[in-house]
Amino acid sequence: MTDTLKSLNILVVDDEAPLRETLTRSFSREGHHVQSVANGQEAIERAGREHYDIVLLDVALGPGPNGYEVCRTLRERRNVVPIIMLTALDSEADAVQGLEAGADDYVTKPFGLAELRSRVRAVLRRASGRAIGREVVSIGDVALDHGRREVTVRGEAVRLTFSEFELLSRLMSEPGHLFNRQELLRAIWGDSAYRDPRAIDVHIRHLREKLELKPEDPKLILTVRGAGYRFQAP
Amino acid sequence: MSTRLTGIERLLTGLRPRLLAAMLLVSAVTLGVAALALLSPLEQRLREDGVREVQYAMLSARSRFTHLKIEPSTKLPDRHQLREVEDQLGRRTGGGEVTLLNKQMEVVHPSRYRDLNVPDYYLGASGAARRALLSKSFVRKTIAETAIVALRLKIHGQRYVLVVDKHLEYVAQAVSVVRKAFLVAAAAGLLTALLLGIGIATAMLRRLERLRDATARLERRGLDAPIPKDSGRDEIGDLSRAFAGMQSQLRRQEDARRSFVATASHELRTPLASLDGMLELLEEDLKDEALDLQDARLRTEHAREQTRRLSQLATDLLDLSRLDTEVQLRSEPVELGELARAVAAEFELSAAKREVTLAATPPQEPCWTSADPGSVARIVRILIDNALRFAPPSSSIEIAAGRDRDFAQVVVRDDGPGVPPGERKRIFERFTRGIDAASRGGGFGLGLAIGRELAIRMGGDLELLDDHEAPTGKHAPSPNGTLADATRSGAGTCFALRLPAIPAELEVAIA
Numbered sequence: 001m002t003d004t005l006k007s008l009n010i011l012v013v014d015d016e017a018p019l020r021e022t023l024t025r026s027f028s029r030e031g032h033h034v035q036s037v038a039n040g041q042e043a044i045e046r047a048g049r050e051h052y053d054i055v056l057l058d059v060a061l062g063p064g065p066n067g068y069e070v071c072r073t074l075r076e077r078r079n080v081v082p083i084i085m086l087t088a089l090d091s092e093a094d095a096v097q098g099l100e101a102g103a104d105d106y107v108t109k110p111f112g113l114a115e116l117r118s119r120v121r122a123v124l125r126r127a128s129g130r131a132i133g134r135e136v137v138s139i140g141d142v143a144l145d146h147g148r149r150e151v152t153v154r155g156e157a158v159r160l161t162f163s164e165f166e167l168l169s170r171l172m173s174e175p176g177h178l179f180n181r182q183e184l185l186r187a188i189w190g191d192s193a194y195r196d197p198r199a200i201d202v203h204i205r206h207l208r209e210k211l212e213l214k215p216e217d218p219k220l221i222l223t224v225r226g227a228g229y230r231f232q233a234p
Numbered sequence: 235m236s237t238r239l240t241g242i243e244r245l246l247t248g249l250r251p252r253l254l255a256a257m258l259l260v261s262a263v264t265l266g267v268a269a270l271a272l273l274s275p276l277e278q279r280l281r282e283d284g285v286r287e288v289q290y291a292m293l294s295a296r297s298r299f300t301h302l303k304i305e306p307s308t309k310l311p312d313r314h315q316l317r318e319v320e321d322q323l324g325r326r327t328g329g330g331e332v333t334l335l336n337k338q339m340e341v342v343h344p345s346r347y348r349d350l351n352v353p354d355y356y357l358g359a360s361g362a363a364r365r366a367l368l369s370k371s372f373v374r375k376t377i378a379e380t381a382i383v384a385l386r387l388k389i390h391g392q393r394y395v396l397v398v399d400k401h402l403e404y405v406a407q408a409v410s411v412v413r414k415a416f417l418v419a420a421a422a423g424l425l426t427a428l429l430l431g432i433g434i435a436t437a438m439l440r441r442l443e444r445l446r447d448a449t450a451r452l453e454r455r456g457l458d459a460p461i462p463k464d465s466g467r468d469e470i471g472d473l474s475r476a477f478a479g480m481q482s483q484l485r486r487q488e489d490a491r492r493s494f495v496a497t498a499s500h501e502l503r504t505p506l507a508s509l510d511g512m513l514e515l516l517e518e519d520l521k522d523e524a525l526d527l528q529d530a531r532l533r534t535e536h537a538r539e540q541t542r543r544l545s546q547l548a549t550d551l552l553d554l555s556r557l558d559t560e561v562q563l564r565s566e567p568v569e570l571g572e573l574a575r576a577v578a579a580e581f582e583l584s585a586a587k588r589e590v591t592l593a594a595t596p597p598q599e600p601c602w603t604s605a606d607p608g609s610v611a612r613i614v615r616i617l618i619d620n621a622l623r624f625a626p627p628s629s630s631i632e633i634a635a636g637r638d639r640d641f642a643q644v645v646v647r648d649d650g651p652g653v654p655p656g657e658r659k660r661i662f663e664r665f666t667r668g669i670d671a672a673s674r675g676g677g678f679g680l681g682l683a684i685g686r687e688l689a690i691r692m693g694g695d696l697e698l699l700d701d702h703e704a705p706t707g708k709h710a711p712s713p714n715g716t717l718a719d720a721t722r723s724g725a726g727t728c729f730a731l732r733l734p735a736i737p738a739e740l741e742v743a744i745a
Binding site for chain 1: 495496497499500501502503504505506507508509510511512514515518536539540
């Protein structure tokens with residue numbers, strides 16, 4: 001699997017030195033460039049200064065901004081780097097809180113390194129692997145360029161996170177078709193692990209905020225109560 | 235909510251009908267009692283006054299009757315004079331009829347206006363007159379609405395009876411007017427009571443219903459339900475405020491619990507994640523047969539570090555949960571000097587590794603307290619462990635037992651960076667670590683929280699001493715002055731475990 005991926009830049013943010021070191025070793029061994037920082041402020045500065053392919057972000061970061069705040073700050077600055085939260089809490093509410101803050105995915109501690117690697121791969125394979133097609137799908141005011149991973153709405157470029165892009169891409173692949181949340185989860189992550197279906201609701205809300213004129217009265221991505229979502233056919 | 239009242243129950247047994255009924259009853263009883271207390275005496279009084287008026291007039295007219303001229307022909311009082319005096323008296327009594335009877339009970343000079351055939355009157359009047367003939371004072375009698383007053387008098391040696399009868403209808407009329415007024419007042423009063431009752435009951439019920447709804451919301455939605463507000467200055471307001479206070483308190487506790495669980499699970503799962511990762515890497519190396527021995531040794535050491543942390547955390551969490559469930563602590567005599575020395579000895583090795591000296595100063599005389607020995611040892615261990623973590627190399631940690639007024643105490647101080655002023659209060663909260671604590675290896679910020687709770691449970695306290703509070707002079711537990719000198723330098727941290735001392739006279743018995 002590894003050989004299909006190029007060498008990546010990974011940022012590890014964790015206040016626990018042993019875990020930082022373990023993660024660094026594990027990903028370095030796969031041939032990636034890993035940088036690690038111990039606190040939230042430094043993470044925000046690093047991510048703003050350098051390009052990363054993925055950020056592994058712990059929630060509890062000691063003094064200063066915590067993981068959620070780091071995530072929110074990066075998203076507010078229109079930074080769409082894929083973010084996987086490392087959380088010690090496995091309640092659904094905590095998971096959703098991370099996604100609300102703008103994270104793409106979350107892993108609950110203690111996790112196996114293999115599991116974490118597979119999640120990273122799930123992001124990166126899609127994020128980098130579609131360059132061949134270069135197809136552009138255009139429905140109404142929305143145009144989605146798979147090759148460049150770019151979306152324009154009413155002629156203006158919109159920056160989508162990894163999961164938002166994958167979600168929109170799936171919805172636009174069959175306009176008018178009703179997708180249930182499980183299908184949409186698979187569209188983003190493949191079959192790598194179980195995830196809370198509520199994650200989809202969070203991503204959809206973020207998408208609407210970026211695409212719709214009136215997010216509270218959506219015209220593009222429609223909710224089918226109790227069933228799922230569909231993209232409005234032109 | 236099966237306990238809620240149905241519509242019919244509300245009409246019959248709800249607070250509103252009960253309040254209304256009570257108000258109406260109170261108003262009706264008040265007015266009824268007032269009517270009874272007023273109307274009957276009023277009637278009595280008016281009648282009495284009527285009769286008394288007649289009596290006064292009769293008394294003042296008496297001499298005129300006795301001095302009437304006698305007609306020589308009939309030997310009776312002069313007819314014209316008598317008529318004049320009678321009319322005068324009639325006017326003075328306010329419309330009374332005046333009659334003069336002789337001792338045979340015959341009317342003297344009957345007038346053409348008088349109809350003496352009315353049997354009641356005549357019977358009544360003649361009866362009263364007959365009795366008056368034998369009595370010196372007035373004789374009174376009331377027949378229907380007529381008052382009859384008779385008085386004996388002598389005219390030129392002959393006995394006569396003067397009779398005045400007066401209609402008292404005006405009394406009944408006056409009483410009837412008052413009664414009517416009372417009825418009007420009663421109607422107005424009851425109506426007011428009814429309206430007021432409905433108003434007050436509705437306002438009160440609305441507030442009670444708000445409170446009931448707030449309780450139902452709390453049951454349904456949990457502590458995040460909005461807190462009810464009622465600024466009324468009465469019992470319902472008090473109840474609402476008490477309810478709101480309780481909800482806020484529960485919210486705070488729930489927040490504290492949530493944050494405790496969040497932190498505890500982070501503290502538990504992070505070392506587990508590291509451990510798991512380290513072992514996984516080692517396993518991969520073993521599988522690939524690419525094991526670097528030096529590297530493996532280092533990683534095993536790190537892994538053991540993590541397991542030590544986890545077991546420390548397990549101990550701390552168990553201690554906390556024991557404290558939270560209020561497990562009974564023993565209470566027996568403990569000599570703090572000996573205990574501090576023994577606990578300090580446990581740390582000799584780790585202190586030597588860090589090039590720190592442990593100076594346990596024995597007290598001048600035995601220092602007894604009544605406490606749970608295991609818990610005291612635990613607190614001293616927490617303090618020394620904490621000091622070791624912050625003490626710079628080649629410095630010294632002072633451990634001194636001694637007495638301070640009514641307390642037996644153990645003071646532990648180090649030359650570390652000290653506690654910043656902003657952290658001094660928080661340092662005893664759960665999962666509060668000093669700055670840099672993470673980088674100083676171990677420590678979850680539970681030790682001091684456990685220590686203080688244990689100390690308080692044993693009737694004492696665990697305190698962070700200010701520089702100026704640190705023992706000096708006569709209360710200094712260490713007579714050689716090292717502690718006091720070091721404290722004055724201003725650096726370092728100084729904790730005091732204080733427990734109630736056993737008085738010196740009892741110490742002898744224990745020893």
